[in-house]
Amino acid sequence: MTATCERAVERLFFAAAFVSAFVTLFIFGFMVYYGLPLFSGGRFLAILTSHWAPHQGSFGIYPMIVGTLAISLLAMVFAFPLSMGCAILISVVSRGRLSRILRKVVEVMTGIPTVVYGFVGIFLLIPLVRNVFDAGSGMCVLSASLMLAVLVSPTMILFFCDSFDRVPRSYGHAVLALGGTRIQHFLHVTLPCAWPGIIVAVTMALGRAVGDTLIALMLAGNAVQAPDSVFDSARTLTSHIALVFAADNESLEFKAIFACGVSLYLFTTILVLMIRLAARARGKVGQVG
Amino acid sequence: MGRLVERIIVLFSWLSGAILLSVICAVTGYLCFKGLKTIGPALIFGSTDPMSALLLRQRVFDGLFPAMAGTLLLVLMSVGWAIPLGTAAGIYLAEYAGVKTKKIFDLLFDLLAGLPSIVIGLFGFSLTLFLNRHVSKELHPCLLLSSIALAFLILPYIIRTTQIALENLPMHNRLTGLAMGATRMQNLVHVLLPQALAGMVSGILLAIGRCAEDTAVIMLTGVVASAGVPRSVLSHYEALPFYIFYISSQYANQQELATGYGAAILLLFICLLLFGLAFVIKKNLPCQVFSQR
Amino acid sequence: MPPSIPPIIQSSVKIRVSNLSFSYNGREILRDTSVAFPEHAITAIVGPSGSGKSTFLMTLNRLWEELPRCTMSGRVEMLLNGVHQNIYAPDCGMEALRRRVAMVFQMPNPLPMSIFKNVAFPLQLAGEKDKRTIRRRVEETLRDVRLWDEVKDRLAGSALSLSGGQQQRMCMARAMILRPEILLLDEPASSLDQKAAEAIEQLLVRWKHHCTILIVSHYLDQVKRIADNVVELRDGQLRIR
Numbered sequence: 001m002t003a004t005c006e007r008a009v010e011r012l013f014f015a016a017a018f019v020s021a022f023v024t025l026f027i028f029g030f031m032v033y034y035g036l037p038l039f040s041g042g043r044f045l046a047i048l049t050s051h052w053a054p055h056q057g058s059f060g061i062y063p064m065i066v067g068t069l070a071i072s073l074l075a076m077v078f079a080f081p082l083s084m085g086c087a088i089l090i091s092v093v094s095r096g097r098l099s100r101i102l103r104k105v106v107e108v109m110t111g112i113p114t115v116v117y118g119f120v121g122i123f124l125l126i127p128l129v130r131n132v133f134d135a136g137s138g139m140c141v142l143s144a145s146l147m148l149a150v151l152v153s154p155t156m157i158l159f160f161c162d163s164f165d166r167v168p169r170s171y172g173h174a175v176l177a178l179g180g181t182r183i184q185h186f187l188h189v190t191l192p193c194a195w196p197g198i199i200v201a202v203t204m205a206l207g208r209a210v211g212d213t214l215i216a217l218m219l220a221g222n223a224v225q226a227p228d229s230v231f232d233s234a235r236t237l238t239s240h241i242a243l244v245f246a247a248d249n250e251s252l253e254f255k256a257i258f259a260c261g262v263s264l265y266l267f268t269t270i271l272v273l274m275i276r277l278a279a280r281a282r283g284k285v286g287q288v289g
Numbered sequence: 290m291g292r293l294v295e296r297i298i299v300l301f302s303w304l305s306g307a308i309l310l311s312v313i314c315a316v317t318g319y320l321c322f323k324g325l326k327t328i329g330p331a332l333i334f335g336s337t338d339p340m341s342a343l344l345l346r347q348r349v350f351d352g353l354f355p356a357m358a359g360t361l362l363l364v365l366m367s368v369g370w371a372i373p374l375g376t377a378a379g380i381y382l383a384e385y386a387g388v389k390t391k392k393i394f395d396l397l398f399d400l401l402a403g404l405p406s407i408v409i410g411l412f413g414f415s416l417t418l419f420l421n422r423h424v425s426k427e428l429h430p431c432l433l434l435s436s437i438a439l440a441f442l443i444l445p446y447i448i449r450t451t452q453i454a455l456e457n458l459p460m461h462n463r464l465t466g467l468a469m470g471a472t473r474m475q476n477l478v479h480v481l482l483p484q485a486l487a488g489m490v491s492g493i494l495l496a497i498g499r500c501a502e503d504t505a506v507i508m509l510t511g512v513v514a515s516a517g518v519p520r521s522v523l524s525h526y527e528a529l530p531f532y533i534f535y536i537s538s539q540y541a542n543q544q545e546l547a548t549g550y551g552a553a554i555l556l557l558f559i560c561l562l563l564f565g566l567a568f569v570i571k572k573n574l575p576c577q578v579f580s581q582r
Numbered sequence: 583m584p585p586s587i588p589p590i591i592q593s594s595v596k597i598r599v600s601n602l603s604f605s606y607n608g609r610e611i612l613r614d615t616s617v618a619f620p621e622h623a624i625t626a627i628v629g630p631s632g633s634g635k636s637t638f639l640m641t642l643n644r645l646w647e648e649l650p651r652c653t654m655s656g657r658v659e660m661l662l663n664g665v666h667q668n669i670y671a672p673d674c675g676m677e678a679l680r681r682r683v684a685m686v687f688q689m690p691n692p693l694p695m696s697i698f699k700n701v702a703f704p705l706q707l708a709g710e711k712d713k714r715t716i717r718r719r720v721e722e723t724l725r726d727v728r729l730w731d732e733v734k735d736r737l738a739g740s741a742l743s744l745s746g747g748q749q750q751r752m753c754m755a756r757a758m759i760l761r762p763e764i765l766l767l768d769e770p771a772s773s774l775d776q777k778a779a780e781a782i783e784q785l786l787v788r789w790k791h792h793c794t795i796l797i798v799s800h801y802l803d804q805v806k807r808i809a810d811n812v813v814e815l816r817d818g819q820l821r822i823r
Binding site: 388460461462463464465466467468469470471472475479480483484 | 643648649650677680681684691693703706757760
Binding site for chain 1: 291295298301302303304305306308309310312313315316319320323373374375377378380381382384385386393394396397398400401403404405406407408409410411412414415416418419441444445473474498501502504505508509530533534537538549553556557560561563564568
């Protein structure tokens with residue numbers, strides 16, 4: 001193969017990387033362009049904080065932002081302890097075969113389609129919530145958060161386990177040699193060393209929870225209101241896009257979904273930057289070992 | 290006090306494990322309980338003769354065949370876009386990019402991987418609007434545009450798995466070919482890629498799984514509840530995940546709902562199959578034998 | 583004033599290193615050092631571990647350029663194909679250089695392919711298409727490293743199934759199949775047992791008549807047995823002992 005050919009192929013590889021990277025920025029540009037009338041003259045902030053009342057000419061996405069935060073944060077409240085418990089079970093408490101089987105089950109869970117969770121949620125979880133809490137239709141923040149917690153937990157568990165396993169074994173021998181138990185070792189050695197990994201996992205899971213469309217769309221009831229309690233119906237930014245995109249292309253109502261898109265994009269950017277910061281700290285912890 | 294805390298932690302971990310396992314059992318068990326009896330040729334072909342449905346002589350109205358065909362075409366097309374682009378970009382990142390370039394690309398691909406799929410869908414939708422206005426009035430949300438949007442969804446996965454598969458090859462392995470006078474391309478083609486292949490393929494299988502299960506992107510770019518088997522890449526189409534979503538709120542009778550359960554089992558099965566396949570391929574990585582030393 | 587380079591022995595110089603500085607990961611390994619290596623001789627490179635002996639070898643076939651975070655300055659000239667060449671000159675082809683200056687690593691590094699393909703690989707990389715030539719050269723080279731009789735019935739088998747000593751001899755065959763003028767060896771016997779190590783030493787002694795050999799070694803007895811000259815790397819300087 002000649003040198004010119006080598007260079008040509010290298011350029012081709014670069015072009016592919018460049019196109020892929022460019023698309024990332026292009027997506028942002030496209031959304032800003034389409035939502036343009038809403039973004040000019042400082043109106044973006046106003047949209048974020050005002051209410052949704054299309055008939056009165058108000059296209060604020062504030063209720064959707066509150067709905068998104070409520071559902072995803074509540075999901076994290078359920079998912080974090082559950083994941084931490086499972087990760088401790090897999091990495092610390094159980095051993096050998098049981099640990100391997102549990103890990104496998106969790107891995108398989110990451111492969112279950114979101115829509116399947118949503119589908120089962122409608123017919124199994126919603127009636128349950130309705131009957132247990134006597135909560136209207138049962139389509140509410142709580143139902144969506146519970147299902148979302150199940151959706152994001154497996155990834156979080158695997159990441160926790162990975163962070164625990166990365167802490168060098170030699171650290172542990174010191175504690176165990178002093179007569180410490182495995183749990184003591186975990187609390188005093190593993191956990192302090194693994195915290196950057198835990199932050200990365202939680203941030204990633206939060207991103208997943210905020211970005212997920214189907215669970216909230218199917219289970220949260222989609223009422224445009226800032227929910228007051230966990231039994232209120234709510235609409236997320238993602239569901240809002242899915243519900244309104246078919247509106248008249250020229251209307252401001254339609255333009256407002258690009259405000260949702262831009263908000264989600266910016267939120268993702270912040271999370272990715274946070275993950276990178278935490279991951280850098282994680283790398284440093286690894287280096288010490 | 291220490292003993293008590295320890296007891297509580299152990300108890301809590303067992304409890305979490307039990308909750309997770311019972312949830313997964315409830316989800317799969319409920320699906321199977323409700324849907325297993327629908328599994329059969331009738332689920333896919335309805336009352337139509339399977340042969341004439343497969344040969345597209347007759348349209349299937351009461352079965353999953355059009356949705357399955359739509360999903361299959363969609364996956365094939367998306368992967369067809371994403372594999373060449375993603376592998377090439379991954380190779381560039383792993384083998385050619387300088388430190389600074391790599392940092393910038395890394396950040397952008399992390400961002401692309403983190404974008405909610407509905408945002409990618411919205412991009413696909415606005416792209417359609419744009420093309421409709423400026424290129425051809427004939428362009429509407431369709432299979433082609435869906436596949437392009439989906440390709441962007443899975444692109445970061447393919448880039449990352451390619452990059453990681455190559456970068457994880459041990460250094461001495463990389464130097465072996467070069468020390469014999471191989472050019473970078475020869476080294477890549479003859480030494481590195483064959484060893485990274487298993488990792489790359491398992492990444493692609495996972496990407497296919499994502500394609501098959503994604504609903505948000507296609508919802509905005511051309512999937513519909515009833516379209517039959519797509520006649521061209523510019524037409525509407527049906528897809529399994531969307532069918533499940535649609536049925537969950539719009540079912541007219543118990544029979545349709547039963548088909549929904551069947552579809553959910555089918556999709557679950559397909560995704561787990563791909564997942565298992567990816568796992569098996571990755572486990573048999575040839576380079577593991579090589580790097581055992 | 584340029585530093586004078588003392589002649590090692592009375593024979594023509596094959597490699598001349600002048601004012602070489604090298605740093606890796608911000609750590610200086612070589613500091614403005616110069617040395618010359620004679621033709622058709624075995625030169626052992628010794629020194630404390632971690633002093634950068636392996637890295638020094640890589641400056642002679644430019645392999646360090648594949649490692650991250652390395653910087654180098656200085657000149658390396660070689661007598662290749664009867665011509666004096668500056669190997670860092672822009673017109674010096676890197677691949678061509680590495681075909682003339684072969685290298686054997688510390689750990690046997692068979693590629694995950696068959697024994698035959700491993701040995702034939704450099705020929706194929708160099709563009710040799712003729713099947714018969716390849717076969718002939720592979721057999722010739724494997725006989726040369728005394729491996730032919732052990733592997734002739736399993737040439738299509740995986741190279742990974744060979745023992746450590748066999749693997750290293752196969753790697754040496756692979757390095758020699760292009761008939762290089764210079765052979766760089768980085769502690770080739772350190773992972774092998776006594777017997778396998780001796781087999782490799784015997785090969786080197788035989789090869790020095792048509793090849794210039796540089797070997798990094800830890801073992802003083804090995805150095806004593808086979809080396810014609812000894813160069814020590816200490817504190818960033820290469821000195822003849």
